[in-house]
Amino acid sequence: MFQKILIANRGEIACRVIRTARRLGIATVAVFSEADAQALHVREADEAHPIGPAPAAQSYLRGDAILEVARRTGAQAIHPGYGFLSENADFADACAAAGIAFIGPGPAAIRAMGSKAESKRLMVAAGVPTVPGYHGAAQEEALLAAEAARIGFPVLIKASAGGGGKGMRPVLTAEAFAEELEGARREARSAFGDDRVLLEKYLQRPRHVEVQVFGDAQGRVVHLHTRDCSVQRRHQKVLEEAPAPGLPEALRERLHEAAIAAARAVGYVNAGTVEFIVEGDEAYFLEMNTRLQVEHPVTEAVTGLDLVEWQLRIAAGQAIPTAWPPPARGHAVEVRLYAEDPAQNFQPSAGRLDRLILPETARVDAGVAEGDAVTAFYDPMIAKIVGTGADRDAALAALEGALRRTAVDGPKTNLVFLRRLVAHPALRGAELDTGFIAAHAADLLGPPEPAPPAALARAAAPPAPGPSVWERRDSWRLQGEAERVALLDDAGVERRITLHASPRGTRFDDGTIPPGGIGTDAVLEGGTLWLLPALDPYRPAGDxxxxxxxxxxxxxxxxxxxxxxxxxxxxxxxxxxxxxxxxxxxxxxxxxxxxxxxxxxxxxxxxxxxxxxxxxxx
The missing domain is CATH 2.40.50.100 (RNA polymerase II/Efflux pump adaptor protein, barrel-sandwich hybrid domain)
Incomplete structure (x- = not known):
């Protein structure tokens, strides 16, 4: 096993690798950009080193700078996490040339699966079913338009060189094709430095189902069951669960077999994910992610394995245990808590996390803590929250309870959206497809429910009085009734509260509350944590x-x-x-x-x- 590893990433995945390595007695080296000098992964690692300015292209995508830190610190291996250099074959080559283990698959597998067009050709040769489309090298606009017409609208334009929804555009009509092609190419060029695209038939109500695979250097490949990742916004996952619910056993076995065949076709070693789109009883290969996935905790929950630990063991030459795959036990559901505004098409948000309350009743993977900032330079995910249970209903109930005990003050977040999503009857009924959010937008994206009067009363109430009247801050009067005005931010809606205090008690708008209320902006009421920051009630109205x-x-x-x-x-x-x-x-x-x-x-x-x-x- 390695004595020291470098984590070439940031955020929650860097923290996750550091914690697993510490448990195994492995020393850790973190790298950081100028924006991340005080980040949580920097604070948690055994040592940390700067690698450049805030933009990723000048820091986390600088393979030469990262390798120099590895050489200088004596790191024997580099864990790339996900994103950044995790699927960069040239970086994997450079690690090998430097005599440093790359904790992931070999460069040939990364190259083969990194090109969507090439991977589709390989899958056809391996007998893995693929979606009808165009995966050719020719990229002239007129040819692509003709191929789209041949496939038949609607079609899906996809960046050939990457994933994560970047450079992906559904096109419903021939008239819209040229504009969407331009946008997809621009996005792909910015994200991957490569504007080549492929075309696929756009399925109307597909599910996104994936299979976790592991391969070792001895040539064995196994599956670790399925996950469903259908609930997405902007083609990026929001909720994932394992095992994928409602699949006929025959289809589930076909997915396992196809995933293993896909991995074997490229001589795959280490952790990877083979993704499929499923419609009815048909399944088609989508892509292979040659890295650990963000949603790996749900697989860990149902298998009892630490996938990061096994990445390290296999990279060090160990073989996959003969007892694998372990049976899937129970169910797990994960949601991604993002700094974003669901009401504005999930537009990212940034800012300091003035308050961050995460639940203690569920697994939480976070790369930030209260007081840290979500910056505009990187992905705006705050944390992953995972509910588990003996079955799917129990896992969703556990997750719903955990989300009620979560609160964020600072940037806008999708917390209210997640609470609604997890409680939605269609989700509880496993009515899953990639258009789930759009189909239920009226339920999921409407204005947030107002805080109940009891929560407003607790937040607006004055602090408990001290032993002396001179220490009181509740507008106390010797005679008569004191009036106190509070203006609270109720999920973006201003709520003006007037309190009337007298020796007989404190009158609220719709009743009486006892004196000495909580007087804080974080209030647990009715099982839900409400965050109600105080605003200046006398500030001038905006224009x-x-x-x-x-x-x-x-x-x-x-x-x-x-x-x-x-x-x-x-x-x-x-x-x-x-x-x-x-x-x-x-x-x-x-x-x-x-x-x-x-x-x-x-x-x-x-x-x-x-x-x-x-x-x-x-």
Whole structure:
């Protein structure tokens, strides 16, 4: 086994690898960008070293800088986590040349499966079923349009060089193909440095089902059961569970066999995931992720294995145990808590985590702690929360309870969305497909429920009085009734509360509460944790008209498209600009009809949060 390893990543996966290594008695080396100098993974590692500025291209994607740290510290192996360099065959080659073990598959397997087009050809040769489509090398726009027409609309454009939903665009009609192709290529070029695409038939209600596989250097490949990852937004997973529910056993066995055949076709070693789309009784190969997946905790929960530990053991030359695969026992469901705004098409958010309360009743994998910041440079995931149980209903009930005991104050989050999702009858009934969120948007994405009066009363109540009247902060009066006004932020809605205090008690708007309430913005009421920060009740009202005229960047980013010039007349909803930030394209549209009066940026500019993009006049 290794004595020291370097983790070439950040966030929760870096923390996870550090904790597993510590349990095995392995020393850890962390690397960090300027933005992550005080990050949790830096604080937890045995030693940590800087590798460059905040942008990933200048730090976490610098294989040369990471290898230099490994050489200098005597690390024998590098764990790439997921994202960044985890599926970079050139980096795996460089590790081998430096005599440092790459904890993952060999470069040949990464290259074969890293190209969606090449992987599809390999799967056809291996007898693994694939979706009808075009995977050719020719990339002329006219040829691609003709191939899309041959396949038949709707079609799906996908970046050939990557995953995670980047460069993926469904196209419903031939008229929309050229614009969506341009957008997919631009996104793929930015994310992967490669704008080649492939085309596939767009299935209408598919499930996204995957199989965890492991291979060892002795040539054995096994499966570790299925996961369902159908619940997605922007083609990125939000909820995952193991085993995948509701699959006929014959289909489940076919998926296991196809996954093993796919891994064997490329001589696969270490942890990997073979992904399928399933519609009815048919399953088609989607792609293979040549790394550990974000959702690996649900597989760990039902198998009792530490997958990171086995990555390390296999990279050190150990064989897969003959008893594998262990049976899947119970059920596990994971959700990803993100800093994002579901009401704004899940637009990423950034900011300091002024308060972060995570549940103690469930497994939580987090790469941040209270007081840390979610920055605009990286993925905005805050934590993964996993509910487990003897069966699916018990796992979902455990997860629902855990989410009720979670609270975040700072950036916008998807917490309310997750609570609704886990409790939704269609999810409880396993009515799963990749269009789940869109189909149930009215239930999942509406305004948050208002906090109940009891929670508002507790948050607005004054602190318990001290021993002296001079220490009281509850507007106490010697005679008469004291009035105290509180303004609370109730999930983005301002709630003005008036309290009337007298020796007889404190009157709230709809009743009486006892004196000496909780007087804090984190209140557990009715089994749910409500976060109700106090606002200044006497601040001046904002100018709503100006908000509709000046359009600014919601978070720092780069202007990848600017579609208007000064003097252009625009209609409500018309696309004005596209920003790229936190691995996401953010579209800025006109909130009303008007004329472009001023532009505060140019195409290609890197801009800060709040920077003017455009100003409208009537």
């Amino acid at each position: 709503e008209a100006s908000k509709e005229s000046r359009l600014s960047a919601p978070i720092p980013g780069r202007v990848v498209r600017l579609l208007v010039t000064v003097g252009d007349a625009v209609k409500k909803g018309q696309l004005l600009a596209v920003l790229e930030a936190m691995k996401t394209e953010i579209r800025i549209a006109a909130p009303r009809d008007g004329v472009i009066e001023h532009l505060g940026c140019a195409e290609g500019d890197s801009i800060e949060e709040g920077t003017e993009v455009a100003t409208l006049k009537a």
